[in-house]
Amino acid sequence: MEFKFEIEGGNFSKAGSASSEVKKILKQLNVNPKIIKRTVVSLYEAEVNVVAHAFEGNMNVDIDTDKIVVKIEDRGPGIPDIDQAMQEGYSTATPQVREMGFGAGMGLPNIKRNSDQMNITSKVDVGTELEIINYFG
Amino acid sequence: MEQIHFYHALKVVDEVCIGCTHCMNVCPTAAIRVKNGTANINKNACVDCGECLKACPVNAIIVEQDDFTQIFNYKQRVALLPTVLLGQFPDDVSEVQIYNEIKDLGFTHVYEVDGAVDVLIDSTKKFMHKHHQERPFISSFCPAIVRLIQVKFPALVDNIIQLKPVIDISAQFYRKKLQDKGYAQNEIGIFYVTPCAAKIAAVKSPVGEEKSLIDGVINMDFIYNKVLLSIKNSKKETKKYPENIHMSRRSIGWTLTTGEASRYSGRCLAIDEIHNVIEVLEKLENEEITDVDFLELRACDHSCAGGVLATENRFLAIERLRKRAAWYHRNKPMIMPEREIDLYKTYLQENIGISKVEPRSILSLDSDMMVAMKKMKKINRIMKVLPGIDCGACGAPRCQALAEDVVQGKAKMTQCVFLQKMLTKEGLISPQESFDISEDTWGKSRFEKKNLNDH
Known part of the structure; x- marks a missing residue:
């Protein structure tokens, strides 16, 4: 089953709405609550990343009986050094973003922790593509 | 499915209930449906919060107590x-x-x-x-x-x-x-x-x-x-x-x-x-x-x-x-x-400890994920034809709730008054059939002829 959600850059008041929708779907599909939690935590982080850094993006969700594959693509500045961004505490978030309680530099590491597979590709000044795969079994 | 009975103190007094949907619309777990002109509480979904009782305009919902x-x-x-x-x-x-x-x-x-x-x-x-x-x-x-x-x-x-x-x-x-x-x-x-x-x-x-x-x-x-x-x-x-x-x-x-x-x-x-x-x-x-x-x-x-x-x-x-x-x-x-x-x-x-609280989700459409996915697809299809205004005239609190009830075999799509009108116009159901469906939801007495001059 496929679902698509739009993510609006800069709109923190709506950050989390796509992940909440996915959560609702997974609950209805009787997925193990612990796996739902991992998935939603990683999606929420990814969604906030788009809101905080990119102009716009979307979340494409593909759910099968054994796994969920989520692709989050954005149009934005991209990540120049992915290895650096993967380090805990590393953040390029602006002071304004940090004031809102975001941008602690835990985003990507937290996504990695809460997903079974994570693939990330990025082009500077074009955008970032993030793939998160979690298995239900 | 496992049958467990949950005791609930909140009871609907059928003789007093006017099936007005106030309770149905405020229930935080969407546990209430109107059927035959009265409110029915789904025992598995009810958490006994009492929102329904607070919303009832005729005191038809009571808290049952011991003698x-x-x-x-x-x-x-x-x-x-x-x-x-x-x-x-x-x-x-x-x-x-x-x-x-x-x-x-x-x-x-x-x-x-x-x-x-x-x-x-x-x-x-x-x-x-x-x-x-x-x-x-x-x-x-x-x-x-x-x-x-x-x-x-x-x-x-x-x-x-x-x-x-x-x-x-x-x-x-x-x-x-x-x-x-x-x-x-x-x-x-x-x-x-x-x-x-x-x-x-x-x-x-x-x-x-x-x-x-x-x-x-x-x-x-x-x-x-x-x-x-x-x-x-x-x-x-x-x-x-x-x-x-x-x-x-x-x-x-x-x-x-x-x-x-x-x-x-x-x-x-x-x-x-x-x-x-x-x-x-x-x-x-x-x-x-x-x-x-x-x-x-x-x-x-x-x-x-x-x-x-x-x-x-x-x-x-x-x-x-x-x-x-x-x-x-x-x-x-x-x-x-x-x-x-x-x-x-x-x-x-x-002696203060209690054992772990067990989850009993009311959200899952089916315990078998394959079946749940099929049901979800069907719900999404039904949602495309429902009006999406959550009027409650079908006896369910929201269009989404009706769609879920239909897929779970608890309701019929024709309970939707919008669909009824469309189907009647296209000659797929007779006006009498449409009337009968509404009577099933709202009870016969709601449709008794009332003379405006009596009031």
Whole structure:
């Protein structure tokens, strides 16, 4: 089953709405609550990343009986050094973003922790593509 | 599917219910449907929060209580009171009078359950210290919230603190105390005076405990009326406050908002009213809120003072309770005499644990994921033809709820009045068929001819 959600850059008041929708779907599909939690935590982080850094993006969700594959693509500045961004505490978030309680530099590491597979590709000044795969079994 | 029966104190009186949908629209778990002109509560989804009762314009939803005379089946009859009861009475009614009148009703002992808070606070601190990896901790205080988490937030059940609430601690204390005095188990009857429906359900079908320690429940409005009536008829003058009891501010404030959250260190949040709680639980589940240590969550607005069986305006009741707490604080004895409950502290703390709260999600469409996916696809297709205005005229609270009911075989798509009109126009159903469907939902009497000139 496929679902698509739009993510609006800069709109923190709506950050989390796509992940909440996915959560609702997974609950209805009787997925193990612990796996739902991992998935939603990683999606929420990814969604906030788009809101905080990119102009716009979307979340494409593909759910099968054994796994969920989520692709989050954005149009934005991209990540120049992915290895650096993967380090805990590393953040390029602006002071304004940090004031809102975001941008602690835990985003990507937290996504990695809460997903079974994570693939990330990025082009500077074009955008970032993030793939998160979690298995239900 | 596993068949478990949950006791609910909230009942719809069919003869009184006018099937108006008010309750259906406010139910936070979408547990209500209108069928044959009356509201029906889905027992698996109901969390006994009482929102339906508050919304009912004709008092068709009641809180079922135990027969009062059953207290006389016991030699020792203990009335366990919530402190909010003391906030219900007018200012000129003294606490001594209230206690006396409750004894006159037939009780041999009267005890305010919030007297046991110190035992719980102490155990909660130890529990949180020992299980620090389970942060944030959610209080087990409000039975409606525990049930809400079970049915809607199954991932959070492990965060619920596995300790008995003060009602059960008090019940255990009194039972033990009377046993130590030589009374047999079956001679002791313990009755809780409840400010809400959820606490009745918690006694009748407890979560995390095998059997309740309480023998029966009496509605707070019932006691209020009995007590006030007797006081009005007797002119006995008494002192406002008793001499031999001391209630701490901790105890009196316990059932009010921040009563628990103010007692623990770290970041503690107090949230009241069930929709507010749902909002916070959603965020907690997404880990949008982190670094919280303790969550005090209560289903009623302004906590227990806003219980469905409270008779006084909750703001006035709270003011009175705060005054009461201040009085006791000012008149605190210089040397605190040892309280009876303290003698049982070790015993009570040894028996304070409850087992893990089990999730029982109402959200999953099917236990088999393949089937659930098929059902979800079907729901999405149905949603495309439903009007999406959530009018409730089909007897379900939202279009989404109707679509789910259809897929689960609990409703027909033609219950939607918009679809009915379209199908009638296209000649796929007859006007009579359309009429019959509406009669099934709203009952025959709603469609009886009414002459405008009669009014």
